[in-house]
Amino acid sequence: MTAAHGNPSGGPSGKPTGGLTFATVDSEAGLKVALSGPRPDIVMKLRESGLRGRGGAGFPTAVKWTLAAAARGEQKFVVCNADEGEPGTFKDRVILNEFPDLVFAGMTIGGRAIGAREGILYLRAEYTYMRDALEAVLERRRKAGLLGANAGGLAGFEFDIRIQMGAGAYVCGEETALIESLEGQRGEPRNRPPFPVDTGFMGLPSIVNNVETLAWVACIMAKGPEWFKAVGTDKSTGLKLFSVSGDCARPGVYEFPLGITVAKLLEAVGGSDAKAVQVGGASGHCLPRSEFTRALAFEDISTGGSIIVFGQSRDMLEVARNFLEFFVEESCGQCTPCRDGSVKLLEGVELLEEGECSTAYLRELKGLSKTMQLASKCGLGQSAPNAFLSIVEHFQGEILGRSAAGI
Amino acid sequence: MLVTEQDRLRQDIDALVERHGHARSALMPILQEVQRNYSLVSPYAMQVIADRLGIHPVEVHGVVSFYSYLSEKPKGRYIVRLCRTISCDMAGKTRIARQLENDLGIEFGETSRDGAFTLEWANCIGMCDQGPALLVNEKVFTRVTPAQVHEIIAECRAIFGNQAHQLREGLHS
Numbered sequence: 001m002t003a004a005h006g007n008p009s010g011g012p013s014g015k016p017t018g019g020l021t022f023a024t025v026d027s028e029a030g031l032k033v034a035l036s037g038p039r040p041d042i043v044m045k046l047r048e049s050g051l052r053g054r055g056g057a058g059f060p061t062a063v064k065w066t067l068a069a070a071a072r073g074e075q076k077f078v079v080c081n082a083d084e085g086e087p088g089t090f091k092d093r094v095i096l097n098e099f100p101d102l103v104f105a106g107m108t109i110g111g112r113a114i115g116a117r118e119g120i121l122y123l124r125a126e127y128t129y130m131r132d133a134l135e136a137v138l139e140r141r142r143k144a145g146l147l148g149a150n151a152g153g154l155a156g157f158e159f160d161i162r163i164q165m166g167a168g169a170y171v172c173g174e175e176t177a178l179i180e181s182l183e184g185q186r187g188e189p190r191n192r193p194p195f196p197v198d199t200g201f202m203g204l205p206s207i208v209n210n211v212e213t214l215a216w217v218a219c220i221m222a223k224g225p226e227w228f229k230a231v232g233t234d235k236s237t238g239l240k241l242f243s244v245s246g247d248c249a250r251p252g253v254y255e256f257p258l259g260i261t262v263a264k265l266l267e268a269v270g271g272s273d274a275k276a277v278q279v280g281g282a283s284g285h286c287l288p289r290s291e292f293t294r295a296l297a298f299e300d301i302s303t304g305g306s307i308i309v310f311g312q313s314r315d316m317l318e319v320a321r322n323f324l325e326f327f328v329e330e331s332c333g334q335c336t337p338c339r340d341g342s343v344k345l346l347e348g349v350e351l352l353e354e355g356e357c358s359t360a361y362l363r364e365l366k367g368l369s370k371t372m373q374l375a376s377k378c379g380l381g382q383s384a385p386n387a388f389l390s391i392v393e394h395f396q397g398e399i400l401g402r403s404a405a406g407i
Numbered sequence: 408m409l410v411t412e413q414d415r416l417r418q419d420i421d422a423l424v425e426r427h428g429h430a431r432s433a434l435m436p437i438l439q440e441v442q443r444n445y446s447l448v449s450p451y452a453m454q455v456i457a458d459r460l461g462i463h464p465v466e467v468h469g470v471v472s473f474y475s476y477l478s479e480k481p482k483g484r485y486i487v488r489l490c491r492t493i494s495c496d497m498a499g500k501t502r503i504a505r506q507l508e509n510d511l512g513i514e515f516g517e518t519s520r521d522g523a524f525t526l527e528w529a530n531c532i533g534m535c536d537q538g539p540a541l542l543v544n545e546k547v548f549t550r551v552t553p554a555q556v557h558e559i560i561a562e563c564r565a566i567f568g569n570q571a572h573q574l575r576e577g578l579h580s
Contacts, residue, residue, distance in 0.1 A: 084533055087535070088493065090533040090535055092533075124533075126488075128545040168474055168476035182432060182435075184470065245494040246493075326531075330530060
């Protein structure tokens with residue numbers, strides 16, 4: 001199977017996407033397979049497929065589900081993380097618009113695999129306009145017997161899904177912050193361990209998976225692990241959706257096998273003359289042309305699929321400023337390295353803009369960045385300095401010694 | 408019978424608690440509906456919700472102050488949220504921002520005197536391939552041009568002016 005060229009897609013409420021694999025898979029076929037075999041078969045198939053989390057962290061889905069299945073709890077939960085807030089990411093919007101059945105089937109399969117009766121879709125507030133349509137899909141699935149008592153026709157298997165809305169906090173994309181929010185708390189990340197597979201929603205075993213991951217689960221059940229790992233690399237199997245925006249001819253959602261190089265992706269989207277590419281959103285890395293040969297895969301550049309293209313005329317310091325403003329705003333404020341570090345880095349960017357940053361002070365800022373990476377409590381703070389660091393590293397000539405008026 | 412504003416609010420909260428339950432996990436859905444119906448979560452509302460859920464009002468306040476979609480100060484009927492994150496920034500959000508300020512007569516973070524509009528920045532709203540993008544309440548507008556700003560605002564004003572009794576319907580559905 002060759003899905004080497006992607007297809008753009010989009011539309012605020014979603015238009016038909018020709019070309020995505022999700023369009024070719026019958027969402028219920030996977031559910032049927034999962035419900036007809038013995039329970040452990042589900043994680044076995046996932047393990048064979050090599051599926052890793054599509055939200056960006058790349059944790060093996062089978063491991064997460066095995067741990068949750070083995071954990072003890074009166075009740076367990078399947079949580080779908082639809083708090084898609086990473087700058088430059090919008091693939092989950094397209095999936096939820098166009099293939100909601102795949103996602104709900106994936107959640108139901110998760111319920112069967114770990115022994116949960118309840119699924120929760122945590123939908124970001126900015127996507128409220130999708131809620132009614134998603135509720136309608138859930139209602140249709142209940143009527144069709146795919147949710148509720150004896151879900152999917154399996155006697156004794158009870159599973160239903162509800163939607164809970166986010167309220168505009170980027171940090172709630174972090175799984176423990178998301179759980180806090182579900183519990184009616186401030187969205188402040190917890191220490192891990194314990195992990196949600198043991199101590200999740202209401203202190204009970206829970207799996208938290210990205211929208212895309214759950215859709216792939218349904219596909220893998222339908223088509224088998226061999227089909228899935230026929231593309232990709234050894235460590236990063238399968239296809240992945242990429243959200244492409246910025247200075248390119250054809251922005252949109254694309255599907256590529258993992259392991260594709262940045263250069264190839266740029267060629268497909270019409271952005272080959274790019275000056276730099278931000279991979280992984282605000283929390284990701286900024287790659288200069290010299291690194292376009294690198295592969296988008298968990299073993300090289302791990303990403304949730306956000307690709308932002310910067311054309312030749314872009315000022316990279318402005319890019320760094322935009323990302324740091326984002327983190328200053330979105331830091332939950334709980335731990336010091338992230339809360340204060342982001343502000344200090346932003347002040348540093350202001351000094352650079354005014355042409356008043358000494359090389360020694362820039363070195364201090366790099367040191368502070370390392371501290372943030374090491375000492376922040378959650379992924380937000382640990383990755384907040386990434387963009388700044390990579391821009392300072394690769395575009396030092398461009399950012400040092402400016403005059404106050406600009407370059 | 409005379410029903411005071413506070414009575415009405417209390418009844419509304421009771422109905423919400425009835426629907427969502429008394430558990431702490433019901434707090435977010437309850438707050439979200441109060442915000443939606445009243446354009447703010449007032450100190451009185453926080454007190455009543457805290458009483459009903461059996462938690463301290465400070466706990467409720469902590470949650471309200473954390474999330475950008477919940478507010479203690481009254482928001483306008485129409486909350487215009489312009490995305491300022493990088494892709495929309497590169498697509499020209501600055502000019503849209505300027506025109507919004509010009510046409511609404513308020514700056515970012517402010518609410519118009521007639522209570523019709525609040526203008527805010529948003530962080531990435533997931534429309535990066537179609538920027539500049541903005542949300543008006545729940546409705547999304549993409550590839551906005553400075554010239555369209557006026558149309559978007561006029562549409563809201565028409566609903567706000569002519570159908571004061573169902574102010575929100577147009578942009579909440």
